Amino acid sequence: MRFPSLTWAPALAALVAALPSPRSNLVVHEKRAMEPVDWELSRKLEPDVVLPMRFGLMQNNLHKLEEMLMSVSHPTSQSYGKHFSPQDVVDTFAPSDETIGAVTRWLTESGIAKERLRLSASKGWIEVNATTAEVEDLIAAEYHVFSHPSGVQQIGCNSYSVPEHVREHIDIIQPTVHFLHRVPRSDMNLKKRSTPEFGKIEAAIMSGPKTNGQQVTITPGLENCDKQITLDCLRALYSVDYTPQSTDKNTFGILELTPQAFLQSDLDMFFGNFSPSQVGTSPQLISIDGGFAQTTRQGFNFNGESDLDLQYAFGLTNPQPILLLQAGDLIQGASFNNWLDAVDGSFCTFEGGDDPTQDGIYPDAVPGGFNQPESCGIIAPPFVVSASYGQDEGSVTPFYAARQCAEYGKLGLLGTTVLYSTGDNGVAGNGGICLGPDGQPSETGKQFSPDFPVTCPFITAVGATQINPGSTVNDPEGACEQVIFSGGGFSNFFDLPDYQAAQVSSFLTNHPPPFTSAQFNNSGTVSIRGSAYSRESPDVTLSAVAGEFDLVFGTSCSAPVVGSLITLINDARITAGKGPVGFINPAEVTKVAN
Ligand SMILES: *[C@@H]1O[C@H](CO)[C@@H](O)[C@H](O)[C@H]1NC(C)=O
Numbered sequence: 001m002r003f004p005s006l007t008w009a010p011a012l013a014a015l016v017a018a019l020p021s022p023r024s025n026l027v028v029h030e031k032r033a034m035e036p037v038d039w040e041l042s043r044k045l046e047p048d049v050v051l052p053m054r055f056g057l058m059q060n061n062l063h064k065l066e067e068m069l070m071s072v073s074h075p076t077s078q079s080y081g082k083h084f085s086p087q088d089v090v091d092t093f094a095p096s097d098e099t100i101g102a103v104t105r106w107l108t109e110s111g112i113a114k115e116r117l118r119l120s121a122s123k124g125w126i127e128v129n130a131t132t133a134e135v136e137d138l139i140a141a142e143y144h145v146f147s148h149p150s151g152v153q154q155i156g157c158n159s160y161s162v163p164e165h166v167r168e169h170i171d172i173i174q175p176t177v178h179f180l181h182r183v184p185r186s187d188m189n190l191k192k193r194s195t196p197e198f199g200k201i202e203a204a205i206m207s208g209p210k211t212n213g214q215q216v217t218i219t220p221g222l223e224n225c226d227k228q229i230t231l232d233c234l235r236a237l238y239s240v241d242y243t244p245q246s247t248d249k250n251t252f253g254i255l256e257l258t259p260q261a262f263l264q265s266d267l268d269m270f271f272g273n274f275s276p277s278q279v280g281t282s283p284q285l286i287s288i289d290g291g292f293a294q295t296t297r298q299g300f301n302f303n304g305e306s307d308l309d310l311q312y313a314f315g316l317t318n319p320q321p322i323l324l325l326q327a328g329d330l331i332q333g334a335s336f337n338n339w340l341d342a343v344d345g346s347f348c349t350f351e352g353g354d355d356p357t358q359d360g361i362y363p364d365a366v367p368g369g370f371n372q373p374e375s376c377g378i379i380a381p382p383f384v385v386s387a388s389y390g391q392d393e394g395s396v397t398p399f400y401a402a403r404q405c406a407e408y409g410k411l412g413l414l415g416t417t418v419l420y421s422t423g424d425n426g427v428a429g430n431g432g433i434c435l436g437p438d439g440q441p442s443e444t445g446k447q448f449s450p451d452f453p454v455t456c457p458f459i460t461a462v463g464a465t466q467i468n469p470g471s472t473v474n475d476p477e478g479a480c481e482q483v484i485f486s487g488g489g490f491s492n493f494f495d496l497p498d499y500q501a502a503q504v505s506s507f508l509t510n511h512p513p514p515f516t517s518a519q520f521n522n523s524g525t526v527s528i529r530g531s532a533y534s535r536e537s538p539d540v541t542l543s544a545v546a547g548e549f550d551l552v553f554g555t556s557c558s559a560p561v562v563g564s565l566i567t568l569i570n571d572a573r574i575t576a577g578k579g580p581v582g583f584i585n586p587a588e589v590t591k592v593a594n
Pocket residue numbers: 052116117118127128129
């Protein structure tokens with residue numbers, strides 16, 4: 001574009017004056033969710049450093065996602081079960097021309113020449129190389145260099161702003177507040193790590209499981225189901241008597257984050273006792289971002305989750321093959337966006353931009369890392385995906401959470417049931433820790449700490465119940481509040497979806513908790529964790545881990561058990577010529593209400 005000639009300048013000036021000035025009405029768009037631990041702010045970033053800026057564009061029609069999801073998921077809807085095709089999903093949510101135009105105008109009016117902007121092929125991002133000085137001025141941010149005692153450095157800002165009139169068009173901007181909390185592990189000596197790692201970052205830890213490590217005597221039969229849950233206890237409890245017929249068409253995925261991995265010898269030991277025909281059975285490994293069933297590190301903390309998940313999923317759905325979604329290499333690991341990228345190429349390339357503070361970023365150049373392109377749309381989403389992992393909602397930004405949550409909604413449109421276990425700390429977060437006044441996890445915190453992604457209204461959160469001591473499989477179960485506290489509570493991020501409205505209002509009116517808005521958002525307008533009615537979940541399960549039988553506690557086992565039951569239902573539907581159930585929450589709520 002040529003610079004306008006002089007005669008045009010006054011007219012142009014008048015026109016510009018009539019439009020909102022690019023720097024007027026700046027409003028904070030995101031601020032850092034968690035202060036960097038161990039990282040020291042070392043200096044201001046030099047003004048002439050060039051930053052590879054990426055402006056994530058807001059998707060179109062996101063405000064209609066809930067309505068669309070309900071139309072294919074509510075049992076009384078005319079369109080029940082009429083799931084979208086992947087192309088329908090892409091077309092429905094691609095950013096509008098209006099959005100692309102609004103962000104482009106803001107940038108050019110702020111002095112960034114149009115020639116410097118590049119729209120990504122998927123139209124999800126506008127990219128531009130800009131100096132620190134330009135960026136700081138544009139988004140009212142201050143960039144600093146942070147140093148780690150190991151010598152590693154990174155840049156970031158605490159918060160950034162955009163003009164009010166473009167805010168609705170912007171999803172996230174990078175690099176900004178999304179801060180890599182862990183040190184890139186180039187110099188890491190794996191053996192030296194004192195604490196086990198559960199996936200990409202400390203925050204993305206498993207909801208459990210835990211064990212008391214005591215010697216276990218296996219007692220077959222249904223007499224001891226209050227002390228140790230077995231496959232037979234679960235079958236009796238939920239009246240399961242069904243052998244899958246359409247295993248070649250049905251799909252059931254179990255997510256595991258490396259270094260968490262199963263041991264074939266543990267599966268065989270479990271099957272040998274409880275399901276002899278399955279000895280030797282292995283899951284079909286789907287390697288996501290270099291994920292593999294590592295065997296170099298073993299023990300309860302490395303095998304407990306994966307062994308437990310697979311033993312129960314296989315046992316309950318026999319002979320259904322199971323897809324093991326094993327995500328992450330041994331260096332970085334992975335988080336939830338990594339498996340979402342793998343099952344949805346449009347999430348991966350169209351929206352792009354995993355967050356290095358949360359997700360494994362591949363290729364991983366560190367020696368021993370997965371040095372190949374990230375796994376993008378490598379398999380179709382399985383009909384059911386079970387994940388026994390979670391993180392504190394307060395450890396991610398609302399935009400990061402919203403972007404991931406929308407993706408779960410899209411998987412629901414495609415017909416996938418996504419299950420996450422709710423965690424074992426009641427209304428507290430990981431480690432039983434609450435939130436401080438700044439909304440961050442704090443040892444002295446007094447506010448409840450919701451979990452993510454279970455507060456996202458588009459997944460099915462699975463809590464845990466137990467057979468009360470002295471009771472049998474024929475007695476009503478109790479909610480887990482003895483050994484563990486099945487996770488629950490209200491979100492600080494997500495609004496109340498319609499399908500929860502009646503339950504939430506009834507709960508707050510008829511069973512008002514003895515707490516105030518100082519502890520949780522009691523307005524009745526926010527989503528709840530444990531959003532599905534989920535009673536099908538054992539508390540104390542028996543599992544073979546690292547060569548011995550353990551009693552395992554936690555909601556960890558709930559998700560694969562519920563996933564197994566849904567998989568059996570899907571099998572019956574597929575055998576009858578129907579499709580999978582997809583997003584089940586509206587159906588569950590309807591059933592309970594009736
Ligand atoms: C930014 O600079 C890098 C390195 O020179 C280049 O590869 C990239 O294409 C540039 N991006 C844009 C949007 O100009």
